Amino acid sequence: MQTLLLWMFYISTFYAFIPALVSRIFGFRVFRRGKSEQEFALTFDDGPDPVYTPQLLDLLKRFDAKATFFVVGINAEKHPELLKRMHDEGHLIGIHNYVHKSNWLMRPVTVRRQIAQTEEVIRRVTGKGTTFYRPPWGIVNFFDISKTNGRRIVLWSSMFGDWKASIGAKQLAERMLKKLRGGEVMLLHDCGTTLGADEEAPQNMLIALEKLLMVAQERQLRSVRVDTLFGQPVLISAASEMAGTGWFKKTLVFGWLLYERLFHTLFRLRPVSKEDTIFYYRRRTYRGPNVNMENGRWLKKGDPIVELHFDNKMLFHLGSTAKSMVHLAIQLIRIVKRQLPDLAHQLVHDSGMNGVKAVYAVSMINRGPEKLGFQIQELPKGLFKGASTIYLKLLFSVIHPSGLEQLNEKKEVMVPKLIVMPIDTLFARFHQREAYQADSALGQTNQLGAAHVLHGEVNDEVSSI
Structure with a gap:
């Protein structure tokens, strides 16, 4: 009983x-x-x-x-x-x-x-x-x-x-x-x-x-x-995005997005943009290996940083509606470029972010973010790299409709890496005048499993487009 x-x-x-x-x-x-x-x-x-x-x-x-x-x-x-x-x-x-x-x-x-x-x-x-x-x-x-x-x-x-x-x-x-x-x-x-x-x-x-x-x-x-x-669009259009998806995938996506919501609430992540944000962020203490950022400056263990996270709901929306990998990549590039100024604006006016040294994320990006001002570093071998690889690969398989196929085809490039941008570089590049756009190109975040699409395929094919 x-x-x-x-x-x-x-x-x-x-x-x-x-x-x-x-x-x-x-x-x-x-x-x-x-x-x-x-x-x-x-x-x-x-x-x-x-x-x-x-x-x-x-x-x-x-x-x-x-x-x-x-x-x-x-x-x-x-x-x-x-x-x-x-x-x-x-x-x-x-x-x-x-x-x-x-x-x-x-x-x-x-x-x-x-x-x-x-x-x-x-x-x-x-x-x-x-x-x-x-x-x-x-x-x-x-x-x-x-x-x-x-x-x-x-x-x-x-x-x-x-x-x-x-x-x-x-x-x-x-x-x-x-x-x-x-x-x-x-x-x-x-x-x-x-x-x-x-x-x-x-x-x-x-x-x-x-x-x-x-x-x-x-x-x-x-x-x-x-x-x-x-305004008729979005916000509740997930049903049409899920059409043709099996019940197991639907349940998995639902559970993953639920987990993300809880994570954002528990760790007080903030959206970069009020509307259709692609990024969330929070202040953290850096715990990784020392990183030579640029001009002799180092990011060291114990330094305050801004940690970036992708919005998985937005990624799923983009992945479900994209006509091809290149189309998805182009959409991501546009959103990232549009929201980077939002991030800079938000950090400038957020007193809780005073003293941060850099913006930081872990991503499966191979090429591309450096053109926006980020530096790419290899993660040191160890438990963190192994756990990040498993997490981001699972994320990519959930978020993108052909995620499993992409993982099998591109095993050699689906490797998480550290991306870093000095905070003053972010401000110099993207905080101009009083741009309302301030922070969303912090892009390639912890959840950038799907962002492999952004740079793995786009750099090779976008130029011809």
């Missing part, structure tokens, strides 16, 4: 708790917040409701505000005229399951059936399907985020407890106004008939929302659909 309970605990942790934690805290495979300065998103769950949804649509129309409705399929089926009105008035319609039931309590096949059933209702009424999905209570299971089948999971950056009538319209408005800013994804409800909600609660929401829209108008903030807020 004890063994059975233990196994049930392990399964529930893997199936439910860990995916929910990762998606909520780290935003893995979900959209929670936009980057706009002047636009925010109003999202409404649980409807359509015959009493409150028409009032809500009237209010949004009055302020020329667009919103996103995550509808419960059974409610949409009962009130197709409201679904059609949402669509006709330019709002985005998403899926909130066919019945309002937690994904933790359903098998993966049941969840897929709930989604498909709801989409069929939407398609039948509006003539269009939808790729946007919000699970009830924002709770995902392992299969929701490992195999989304092109679905874009949307959570939120702020919620206000508007499903409870006891909060009152005044207090609710105060809570909402505190969160009124660009990029915010607000969670509200236009139906009070679900478990734990009060039936009359949406009336308070409507009063508070009117106040919010008036203030937003004064501040020149605009309510937009979530697809407008995050």
Whole structure:
């Protein structure tokens, strides 16, 4: 009995708790917040409701505000005229399951059936399907985020407890106004008939929302659909990148990216760029062999350094969409060059980086980084070199679609090396004027397993391109 309970605990942790934690805290495979300065998103769950949804649509129309409705399929089926009105008035319609039931309590096949059933209702009424999905209570299971089948999971950056009538319209408005800013994804409800909600609660929401829209108008903030807020590309496109990939590879990639998120959090790595960063960095004490950098300067054991790490999610995205090895290499080169100034800018303005002597990474690069100002050094034989080789080869096999084949074909060049750039060289080359671009070409990081592509093939072939 004890063994059975233990196994049930392990399964529930893997199936439910860990995916929910990762998606909520780290935003893995979900959209929670936009980057706009002047636009925010109003999202409404649980409807359509015959009493409150028409009032809500009237209010949004009055302020020329667009919103996103995550509808419960059974409610949409009962009130197709409201679904059609949402669509006709330019709002985005998403899926909130066919019945309002937690994904933790359903098998993966049941969840897929709930989604498909709801989409069929939407398609039948509006003539269009939808790729946007919000699970009830924002709770995902392992299969929701490992195999989304092109679905874009949307959570939120702020919620206000508007499903409870006891909060009152005044207090609710105060809570909402505190969160009124660009990029915010607000969670509200236009139906009070679900478990734990009060039936009359949406009336308070409507009063508070009117106040919010008036203030937003004064501040020149605009309510937009979530697809407008995050601009349709990326952030949640991993499903299409994984199409055609076997279940084992999908699981491996998911686990690897989860590990990376945890690593970044535990060791407080910082992104080089706010948008689509290719690098993360942290301050460390150098523990390797002495390195003659340039002009008689040495990097010695105990010196403070900036350690660089590649963003594996970005690498996987690039590797999955690249048409060829050369195409992948060119993409990496462009990103590295574009983000090196970001790194320099960030280090100059980060007081915690005062006194660092160099930027440093371990990589499988053969040629190329020296053109950006890096020096390449052989790693001394030993445990660190052996462990780094195993780690980076495993990384490369996971990140790149043909990683294993590349490892077999190019064994002689898949060797980790130390790359170093004196900090003043970085500043001299890339911190000019007040360039916003500052740090991402720190590129070739610890995770540069895939960056072998950047220099192993590119130097030989890019010149002809």
